[in-house]
Structure formats: C-alpha cells, structure tokens
Amino acid sequence: MRISTAYSFDSSIDNLQKRQTEMSQSQMQLTSGKKVNVASDxxxxxxxxxxxxxxxxxxxxxxxxxxxxxxxxxxxxxxxxxxxxxxxxxxxxxxxxxxxxxxxxxxxxxxxxxxxxxxxxxxxxxxxxxxxxxxxxxxxxxxxxxxxxxxxxxxxxxxxxxxxxxxxxxxxxxxxxxxxxxxxxGNGVYKTNPVSTNTGAGWITAGSVTSPSALPYPADPSITPPQYAVNFTVNAGMTTYSVTKDGGGTTLTDVPYVSGKAIVIDGMSFAVSGQPADTDSFTIDQATxxxxxxxxxxxxxxxxxxxxxxxxxxxxxxxxxxxxxxxxxxxxxxxxxxxxxxxxxxxxxxxxxxxxxxxxxxxxxxxxxLDMVSAISKFQNQQTGYEAALKSYAMVQKLSLFQYING
Incomplete structure (x- = not known):
C-alpha cells in the first residue's frame, strides 16, 4: 500500500489543527476556571x-x-x-x-x-x-x-x-x-362603668374573674350579651344595693353596702368604694x-x-x-x-x-x-503532543520531490 505525499501533508495538518483546537479549548477552560463555557461543551x-x-x-x-x-x-x-x-x-x-x-x-x-x-x-x-x-x-x-x-x-x-x-x-x-x-x-372579659347621672362620691373597680366556668362572657355570638346593673338606695342614712340582670330579675336584693367590699356574682368580682348617692348606678357589660x-x-x-x-x-x-x-x-x-x-x-x-x-x-x-490540577496536567500533555506533531509535520515536509532532488 502506497501512502501519497499529499495524504501525508493533509494528515499532518489535520492532526495539527485538531491538537491546536484541543489546546485552545483547554486554555479557555483554564482561563475561565470552568469546564463548561458553552452548552455544546x-x-x-x-x-x-x-x-x-x-x-x-x-x-x-x-x-x-x-x-x-x-x-x-x-x-x-x-x-x-x-x-x-x-x-x-x-x-x-x-x-x-x-x-x-x-x-x-x-x-x-x-x-x-x-x-x-x-x-x-x-x-x-x-x-x-x-x-x-x-x-x-x-x-x-x-x-x-x-x-x-x-x-x-x-x-x-x-x-x-x-x-x-x-x-x-x-x-x-x-x-x-x-x-x-x-x-x-375593661379587664378584658367585662367592663364596669358608672351611670352618667350619678351624683354621689362612689366609684367602681375594673374587677376580676373568680370562676371562669360561671362567667356569662363571652356570650354566644347569636345572643345579646347580658348586662348587669348595681343600683344603690339610701334610706334613713343606710346604704344598700341590688344587682339586676338585663333590667329584669334581681339577683341580689337590698344588700348592706360596705365601701370597698367585693361584690361577687356569676363568676365576677368587683367593688364599689366611696359613698354612692341614692339612685346611683353602675353597669357591667361584656368587654369589646x-x-x-x-x-x-x-x-x-x-x-x-x-x-x-x-x-x-x-x-x-x-x-x-x-x-x-x-x-x-x-x-x-x-x-x-x-x-x-x-x-x-x-x-x-x-x-x-x-x-x-x-x-x-x-x-x-x-x-x-474545572479541576485545575487535572486540567493543567491535561494541558501540558496536549502541549507536548502539539510540539511532537509540529516536528512530525516538519519531517513530512522533507518528503517532497524537490527536497529529494536537492538532497
């Protein structure tokens, strides 16, 4: 089998170009620090x-x-x-x-x-x-x-x-x-307030909860929360109070008043202090x-x-x-x-x-x-291969007829 001079030249050039491309790609990877610079890589x-x-x-x-x-x-x-x-x-x-x-x-x-x-x-x-x-x-x-x-x-x-x-x-x-x-x-559960028409010197505390299970508050949303009233009566120098619910039934009646003494009803405890006047009143409502x-x-x-x-x-x-x-x-x-x-x-x-x-x-x-250690080693190998290809190409150049005649 004969290998023509033209084929030897073409093969050597192709080898050089391939190695040069590989080196160029390796150089780009080393420069960027990435092994994938474009999707085709x-x-x-x-x-x-x-x-x-x-x-x-x-x-x-x-x-x-x-x-x-x-x-x-x-x-x-x-x-x-x-x-x-x-x-x-x-x-x-x-x-x-x-x-x-x-x-x-x-x-x-x-x-x-x-x-x-x-x-x-x-x-x-x-x-x-x-x-x-x-x-x-x-x-x-x-x-x-x-x-x-x-x-x-x-x-x-x-x-x-x-x-x-x-x-x-x-x-x-x-x-x-x-x-x-x-x-x-109020106190977060119910609120106490004096009636605006009060004329006496009494005041009511914010109150506290004594029995959560007995509380009427918070009331079911479907019903109106009950309202309590503490009504005072002064008769012959004696002060008493009564507690009503929703303006109807009286839950406490004619209780002797003692300033500061707790009034306990339906799980609520509050106190009226001072000296209320006759017909003075205080209300208890659900807190909002x-x-x-x-x-x-x-x-x-x-x-x-x-x-x-x-x-x-x-x-x-x-x-x-x-x-x-x-x-x-x-x-x-x-x-x-x-x-x-x-x-x-x-x-x-x-x-x-x-x-x-x-x-x-x-x-x-x-x-x-890019794995830099591996890439540098690879580049050095490619560089050595490229130099060898250059030397090989230089030898192929000497195979021409003119070189033979001149030799």
Whole structure:
C-alpha cells in the first residue's frame, strides 16, 4: 500500500489543527476556571448548572425579601418599645392624679403631659419604614395611616399586613389598626362603668374573674350579651344595693353596702368604694375589642382637665384610666411579642435560605467548575503532543520531490 505525499501533508495538518483546537479549548477552560463555557461543551452539565443558577437566583430574591421584612420588623419592634415606655409614663401620671391632695391645676399639668404623650404616640403610629411606606400601614398606604380628626384618631389605611413574595411568610408591614385601636375594654372579659347621672362620691373597680366556668362572657355570638346593673338606695342614712340582670330579675336584693367590699356574682368580682348617692348606678357589660390608645388618652385628658370634680369622680377617672392603659399595654405588648417571634423565625428562615443556596452552589460547581490540577496536567500533555506533531509535520515536509532532488 502506497501512502501519497499529499495524504501525508493533509494528515499532518489535520492532526495539527485538531491538537491546536484541543489546546485552545483547554486554555479557555483554564482561563475561565470552568469546564463548561458553552452548552455544546457538555449539554447535560450545562442544564444542571442552569437549574442550579435559577435556584440561586430564587434564594437571592428570598434573601432580599427577608432583609426587607427584617428591617420593618426591627423598626416596628423599636416603635412599639417606644410606645410601651410612653404608656408606662402615662400610667405613672394617672396614678399621680389620684393623689387626694392634688388641686385642679396640678391635675391639669398632668393632663398636659398626657397630651404630649398622645402626640408622640401618633408620631410612632405613623412611623415611616424608610421606603415610602409606613410600618403600621396594614395592607399599604401612600399617606400616614392614622389621621387625627375632630372625633379622634382614625385609621385610614387597610387592616391586615403586606407580605413579601417569597416561599416563607414574611411581613412587610404591621397591622396598625389591630395594634393601636383594638385593645380590650375593661379587664378584658367585662367592663364596669358608672351611670352618667350619678351624683354621689362612689366609684367602681375594673374587677376580676373568680370562676371562669360561671362567667356569662363571652356570650354566644347569636345572643345579646347580658348586662348587669348595681343600683344603690339610701334610706334613713343606710346604704344598700341590688344587682339586676338585663333590667329584669334581681339577683341580689337590698344588700348592706360596705365601701370597698367585693361584690361577687356569676363568676365576677368587683367593688364599689366611696359613698354612692341614692339612685346611683353602675353597669357591667361584656368587654369589646375596640379600645383605642388615643381614645383612652383623650378620655383621661378630658377627666383631668375638668374642674371641680368630686373625690369619687376623680377616683373613677383614675381607675378607669388605669384600667384602659393596662389593657392597651397588654395589647401593645402582645403585638411586640408577635414582632419578636417574627424576628426569631427569620433567623431560621435565613438558615434555610443559606443551606438551599449552598446546595445549589455546590450543584453548579459540580456541573461546570474545572479541576485545575487535572486540567493543567491535561494541558501540558496536549502541549507536548502539539510540539511532537509540529516536528512530525516538519519531517513530512522533507518528503517532497524537490527536497529529494536537492538532497
């Protein structure tokens, strides 16, 4: 079999080109640090890497949502902490207002302090989240969600919470309506109030629960909650009281009145102190969850700025103000706990995001990253082979007729 000179030339050139292409590809891999630079290098590995990159992008988006949510929750936790401090100060002022030696001027000075606290509370409720939104904006609001009107502070936003578009539940706002305007009235189960026509010096406490199983509250939603009334009678210098239910049957009749002694009925215990006048009355109703922090402060301010109040009226205002502030503090503290729980949960979420992203990074690396030690060794072998091919081609060039004649 004869091998022509032309075939030898073509074969040598093809070998050189092939080795040069292999070296060029190896050089590109060494430069980029990847064994898959285009899909044609390894279609299966390229697909694996693409899926991993998509997963990494999703986790990056989840991380951004988490960071945004954490920022809002930290702002809200700080805001609620400021509010708790202010409410504690307001509570101290209400306790001071109960001092029997205080004059109207001194109580009015405390009212001015409460007005300043109210203004600060409104600023806190309208706190910005730093990105053209509001921390307590509910489901979003382009304007401050709380508006101070002639009838009190109104929530003009939308109740609820905005959530980030992520695989986890991440809140971007706090429900301001629930936080600031939805505390329980009274002691959280029932509320006690004096009748506005009372003329005596008696006042009623917020009360407590003695037997939860005997309570008429909370009543079934299908029925109207029962209402109790404590009615006082003064006859020949002797004060007695009777307790009626729903204006009908009398559950207690002509009980001798002792100031501060507990009245226990249907699992409830409360006390009337001071000296009620004849026909004075106090009511007991089911508590509702519509107590606003601003209405509570407005009520306390109004009481402290009213002149010539009797001792009983002062004590009633103080007791009711303290009861309202305690309920509001409980509601605000619950909101703060919920925010704290969200922040704790975010630590776990961040751990899951980090783990998922690491797994995707590992998968991408396995699919496309280059083993540098192996690649360098391979390149050196290719370089040696290319040099050998060049020498072989140089030898083939000497096989031409002209070289033979000249030789």
């Amino acid at each position: 390894d279609p299966i590995a390229a697909a694996r890497a693409e899926r991993a990159l998509a997963s990494i992008s999703r986790e990056d988006a989840n991380q951004r949502s988490l960071d945004a949510s954490r920022n809002v929750m930290q702002l809200s936790e700080s805001a609620i902490g400021d509010a708790v401090s202010l409410l504690q100060t307001a509570r101290e002022s209400m306790i001071a207002a109960g001092n029997g030696s205080y004059s109207d001027k001194e109580r009015q000075a405390l009212a001015l302090k409460l007005k300043d606290i109210r203004a600060q509370m409104l600023t806190i409720a309208n706190r910005s989240d730093g990105s053209n939104g509001f921390v307590f904006g509910g489901q979003g609001s382009a304007t401050p969600p709380f508006l101070d009107t002639t009838t009190g502070v109104q929530f003009v936003g939308q109740g609820g919470q905005v959530q980030a578009a992520a695989g986890e539940t991440l809140n971007l706002t706090v429900d301001g309506d629930q936080t600031w305007l939805k505390a329980k009235t 969850n519509d107590l606003s922090v601003f209405d509570a402060l407005d009520s306390a301010i109004n009481s402290l700025t009213t002149s010539n109040l009797g001792s009983g009226q002062v004590m009633q205002a103080v007791n009711q103000g303290l009861s309202n502030l305690d309920s509001i503090l409980s509601n605000v503290s619950a909101a703060r706990s919920a925010v704290g729980e969200s922040l704790n949960r975010m630590d776990s979420i961040e751990g899951r995001i980090t783990a998922s992203k690491l797994a995707a990074e590992t998968e991408r690396s396995n699919a496309e990253d």
